[in-house]
Amino acid sequence: QSVLTQPPSVSEAPRQRVTISCSGSSSNIGNNAVNWYQQFPGKAPKVVIYHDDVLPSGVSDRFSGSKSDTSASLAISGLQSEDEADYYCATWDDRLNGWVFGGGTKLTVL
Amino acid sequence: QVQLQQSGPGLVKPSQPLSLTCVISGDSVSSIRAAWNWIRQSPSRGLEWLGRTYYRSKWYNDYAVSVKGRITINPDTSKNQFSLQLNSMTPEDTAIYYCAREDTEVEDFDYWGQGTLVTVSS
Secondary structure, three states: OOEEOOEEEEEEEEOOEEEEEEEEOOOOOOOOOEEEEEEOOOOOOOEEEEEEEEOOOOOOOOEEEEEEEEEEEEEEEOOOHHOEEEEEEEEEOOOEEEEEEEEEEEEEEE | OOEEEEOOEEEEOOOEEEEEEEEEEEOOOOOOOOOEEEEEEEEOEEEEEEEEEEEEOOOEEOOOOOOOOEEEEEEEOOOOEEEEEEEOHHHHHEEEEEEEEEEOOOEEEEEEOEEEEEEEEO
16 A cells, blocks of 8 residues: 555547546645656656656656645646556655655556 | 666575665765665555665665664765665565665656566575
């Protein structure tokens, strides 16, 4: 059972927009920045959004992030087949004094 | 460009310790804007942060509650690397283990090692 809650899977058609949610509490998302990671099979995760809504250099601007209270979201617009991957949210938890992750969401591009 | 190269065994016997090393290139283990982390991933536990070491005038460690008491993360400044030791391994510790750099100004894991699949089995 992960500290942060994500839907196990989402799917959408190419060129459409999809959002992935991440729900936490006041000790984690409510008080700290959220990062989003993309992971392909057999590869290490790669950050696609940091500090809630900041796009790292080299990441497509089709990715965007937002946060409100104790929830965060990752949005991907103009879906492409290459976006098909697992996505994880992560943040610091003040109560646990450590990093916590969501359980991951598998994105399928139909 | 920062690179992290992991090494260590892929098979550990139950009750034995796991020892992994992560060699850093392109940065320093003593960097005051980084922390050096170990993270593992398994189908049953997902991504799980294990702990970190970092230098801010002196060395600090933070460890996850789930492994506290069994884990040690040590820096080695002479070899510019850091290590993980996890004692009393059980089959539940079977996972892919990653080392990762945390940029402490940006607060994200921006560089990762290649991962090491560790299986706990007799």
